[in-house]
Amino acid sequence: MIDLNQWQPRFASWIEQELGQADVSHDPEHIRRVVRNAQLIQAAEGGDLAVIIPAAWLHDCVVVSKASPLRSQASRMAAEHATQWLSSQGYPAAYLPAIGHAIAAHSFSANIQPETIEAKIVQDADRLDSLGAIGLARCLMLSVELGRRLYDPQQPIPRTRPADDLTNSIDHFYTKLLKLPQTMQTATGRALAEQRTGILNQFLEQLAHEVGES
DSSP: OOOHHHHHHHHHHHHHHHHTTOOTTSSHHHHHHHHHHHHHHHHHHOOOHHHHHHHHHHTTSSOOOTTSTTGGGHHHHHHHHHHHHHHHTTOOGGGHHHHHHHHHHTOTTTTOOOOSHHHHHHHHHHHHTTSHHHHHHHHHHHHHHTTOBSSOTTOSSOSSSOOOTTTBTTHHHHHTGGGGGGGOOSHHHHHHHHHHHHHHHHHHHHHHHHTTOO
C-alpha cells in the first residue's frame, strides 16, 4: 500500500522546481487545483489514487509555450520526464505506465484519447481549471502575458466573424473554453464543467452589454 500522504509533499516540491519560468496560467496553484479536482471526481467515479494523484501533481512538469511548434508534444515529454523522476525516487514501477498515459492524455493539444478511468479523471480535472471563475482569470492573465487585446473593437463577440484567439482574448472562449464540456470524459466532470461554463456565459453576456453589443 502506497502512503500518498508521504509522497505528496515530494510531488509538490519537485513540480514547483520543474515549473520554473512557466507561463502565468501554469503556476503551482494551478497544479493544486487540478489535484483537488481529481480527488473530487475520483470520489464519485472511482479509480486508483496511486495513479491519479501523482499524474495530477506532475502533469505539467514540462511546459511548452503556446507559440512553440512543440506545443502538441509537451504532454508526452512530461509523461516521460515524470515517470523517469518517479522511478528514480522509488515509486512502484507497476504504476508508472498508467501514470505516464494519464499525463500524456491530459493535454487538449496532444489529442490523445484517455483509455483508463484514471487518465479520464486527470484530463477532466485539468480541463475544469480552464472553466468557471478560475478559468476566466487564467485566460485573461495569459492573454496579457501574450500581448493579446481583450476583444475586436469592430465586433467584440465573434457572432458573424471567425473567432481569432491569437489576436483577441475573448475569442478564446469560442475557440476552446465553451467547447470543453463536450470533451469531458466522466459524468462528474461533465456536470462540473457545465456548471462552470454557466459562469463564462454570464460574463460574456455582461461584457456584450457593457460594450454596447446587446
